[in-house]
Amino acid sequence: MKIIQVALPIPVYNPFNYKLPNNCSIIKQGCRVLVPFRKKIILGITITYHIKSKVNLKKIKRIKKILDKNPLFSKNLLSVLIWMSKYYHKPIGEILFYFLPLQFKKNILENIQIEKKWKITRKGIFFKPKKKISLNIYKALKLIKKIRVIHDYEFQEQNIHSKTILSLKKSNLIYEIYDNKIKNWMSKLRISKNRPKLNSEQINIIKKINSKNKFFPWLLAGITGSGKTEIYLNATEKILKIGRQVLILVPEINLIPQIKKMFVQRFNVPIDIFHSYLKEKKKLNVWIQTKIGNNAIIIGTRSALFTSFKDLGLIIVDEEHDSSYKQKERWCYHARDVAVVRAKKENIPIIMGSATPSIESILNAKVGKYFRVNLTKKTGKSKIAKSKIIDLSNQIVRNEMSIYLISRIEFHLKKNNQVMLFLNRRGYAPLIICYDCKSSKKCFRCSSFYTLHLEEKYLKCHYCESVILIPKQCSNCGSTNLNTIGFGTEKIEEIMRSIFPKIPITRIDKDTAKNFEKIEEKINKIHEGESRILIGTQMIAKGHHFPNVTLVALLNIDGALFSNDYRATEKLAQLYTQVSGRAGRGKDSGEVILQTCFPNHPFLRTLLRDGYYKFIEKSLKDRKEASLPPYSGQISIYSKCHSNKLAIDFLKKIKTFVERKKKENLLVLGPIPFTLLKKSGLFRWKLVFQHPSKTSLCNFFSKLLLNYRKYLNDKKIRWIIDVDPIED
Known part of the structure; x- marks a missing residue:
């Protein structure tokens, strides 16, 4: 009798064995099935078949129903997801259902239902109703006249339902253009001849x-x-x-x-x-x-x-x-x-x-x-931008910017070019402080201070997204002597508008670009030259090609120079190189200005003198000497709990268990607090495992989870495994 393994959407690492349904000889891998589990019928996905079971065949239940004739996951993709389950120590059922489209999870669709496409008829184009028509009919016709070809889901997004669509079809105002044959786009393939000359x-x-x-x-x-x-x-x-x-x-x-x-x-x-x-x-x-x-x-x-x-x-x-x-x-x-x-x-x-x-x-x-x-060469006529460090400790600073930087912004704007100002801090100011008692408003759910958002007129925590009204007096001493410290992208926009009132400005951060359409709209404005000064966070730092940007200024990166994360300098080197690379991508030469209070910091001097690749070579040497990744493997266990003590004790118990069966060359660090200890009401700690061999560490961790699994079912603790951790 053939047995098939089925992955279920539950936190269990191994799939479950089921018999094939009656009158069924085979099920393909990657198909959805309905199976009995405990006292319920639940959705599962087939993994492997033709296997022998150690369990008595009489105790193995049958699959109730097969929902798919063809697999939803190809054999290769299924193989990747199984690899992920083993490498990242995540139950295979949870992985499969995580990446499955929502409608398939809800058991709405049996087999693959392909969205229909509709096109307006000639009658529909010139249709003028002789009597009153419903609002939905009117909306649908207006929409399809504008788009001409439309999908079912586009109708549904406008709350136009299937009854309205069928009514339009019956009236010969629209017709279905979908067919079941795969479009042969290859036979119609045309490649534009308008392309740049390659070097x-x-x-x-x-x-x-x-x-x-x-x-x-x-x-x-x-x-x-x-x-x-x-x-x-x-x-x-x-x-x-x-x-x-x-x-x-x-x-x-x-x-x-x-x-x-x-x-x-x-x-x-x-x-x-x-x-x-x-x-x-x-x-x-x-x-x-x-x-x-x-x-x-x-x-x-x-x-x-x-x-x-x-x-x-x-x-x-x-x-x-x-x-x-x-x-x-x-x-x-x-x-x-x-x-x-x-x-x-x-x-x-x-x-x-x-x-x-x-x-x-x-x-x-x-x-x-x-x-x-x-x-190694720039394309076209573009050249590598010249870099300059501005020492803020001996410069005249006006509104968070040196006089020199303001003069360079003015110079580039007069040449009808664009300017990019980078600051990886959104909001107006990161802190409101009472000048009398020196206290600041902390988020009640996180170990962080509220950020002032002046446009929205509230204080916001950037970790849990909680908001409160801007206080008029200090909650600690009652003083009204409150002021801001520091600056964010919102304040920089305000400063630029006051200095250059006639220059169009675009700010791109999570506050101004909250959805895909907003992002696209703002990026298009920059490309079309409608915006001359671009202000933003790391959202603008990578990958964008703005040929008219000739000046890039990094306003403040000093905080990253003193991180206790061994990866911090690599990230900062990447950030600086990426941001500075936005300058001078067109016909005019570019300029990069870095403002800092630490112009002689070894990191800045090395990076600007030797460049990114020599910096990375030095970093590799340092990592090798310290036996840090990528010369070793790391896996972290994170514990999160409303109780700080319980979060620590959970990891201490794991550490004690591990040290009794400790593997040679295995280093166990912690429990270590996250840089931000409390987030969204939960205290966060981590236990870091390190070993010279990634494979050995992965195998050890699999055995640890198998042997210690029953102790991990603490409902008060949220725990996560992070293989190859890269940051807090």
Whole structure:
């Protein structure tokens, strides 16, 4: 009798055994099934079959119903998710259901239902009602006249329901244009001839990349403005010509519009996007259209990596160094590392590009795991921007900026260019302080102070998002002698508007760009020259190509110079290099100004004198001497609890258990408090495990979870495992 393993959406590491239904000889891997579990019927996903069970066959229950004829997860994608379960120590059922579209989880859809498309008829275009029509009919006609071709989900987003759509169809005002055949976009493929001339470095790299058809992990290391996107486009062209699909990952949503525009201009194929801001109906449609092969290119953030493809031929990971690829909430994984595993399982090339490759990727290239290719020249007429450090301790400072910086802003604006001001701190001011008793308003749920947001007229915690009204007097002593300390992007915008009242200004941070549409609108304003001064946080620091920006100023990065995190200098070097790379990408030369109170700090001197790559070489040497990652493996256990004592005691018990069965060369550090001890009402501590061998550490941790599992079921504690932790 055939037994099949089924993964269930519960926190249990191993799948469960079930018999096949009566009159069924086989079920494919990756299909949804309904199974009896305890006293309920729940949804599961098939993992493996043709296995023998140690349990008595009479005790094994039968699958109640098979929901899918064809797998929702391909064999290769399923293999990746199983690998993730083992490497990241996360139950396979929870992983599968985490990446499954919501409608499939709710058991709404049996088999794959493809969204219909509708087009307006000639009658619909010229339709003038002779009698009153319903508001929904009016709305639907107005919408489809504007868009011409529309999906079901686009109607539903406007609260236009299926009855209205059917009524329009019966009246011959719209007609269905969907057919069940996969569009043969390959036969219609047209590639724009309007493309930049490649330099010798680009030509050689494209030849190398296009010579490999199987799994090959490329590390594309190129200075900012060296034409990495052109490498992506040429590699994509080769894949599209053989009818295969391409996945492009970007670290943040705000980078999608720009890269999508470049690919749309080059290729006349179906290109879609996938990210967390999409509505569930749209996510489902993108997922299905990609699975059946209708989408040629998918561009998205880390969640796009788990889309099902009909025939994936290439993965591109842009800005591979970016920490946004690491998921840190609910459970932890690194999308770049998983992308490499997926490329290996699919047996396809992967290109990881960055002007500031991560220290892990540079080491992987050194030891032969990745194959590094370098772009060392700027494309076109652009030149490397000149850098200057401004010592704020001996400069006249006006409104948080040196007089010199203000004069340079004025100079670049007079030349009709754009200016970018970078400050990685949103809000108006990070602190309101009472000048009499020196107290400040702390968040009641976090170990952090409230930030002043003057436009919204409230104080806000940037960790738990709680808000309170701006106080008129000190809650500690009753004094009205309150003032702000420090500055954020909102205050910089106010200062710039007062100095340059006639210059259009755009601010991009989480407060002004709250959704994808807002981000796209603001980015377009900058590209079209409607904005002359750009102010922003790290949302503007990476990947953007603004050819008219000739001055970039980093207003304050001093706080990052004195971090106790051993990765802090690497992150700061990447941030500085990325931000400064936004200057001088067009025909005019660029200028970078860094304001600091510590101009002689060794880090700044080394980075500006020697550049990013020499700095990383030194960092690798330091890490090796200290036996720190990437020369060792690390796994952290985080405990979170309303009680500080319980959070600590939970980790102390694990440490005591581990030390009784301690592995040779295993280092156990902690419990260590997070830099921000309390967040959203929970105290946070961590226990760090370190070993010279990643494989040995992973195996040890699997055994630890198996043997200690019963002690982890403390309902008062929220605990998370973080493999290869990168930050608090």
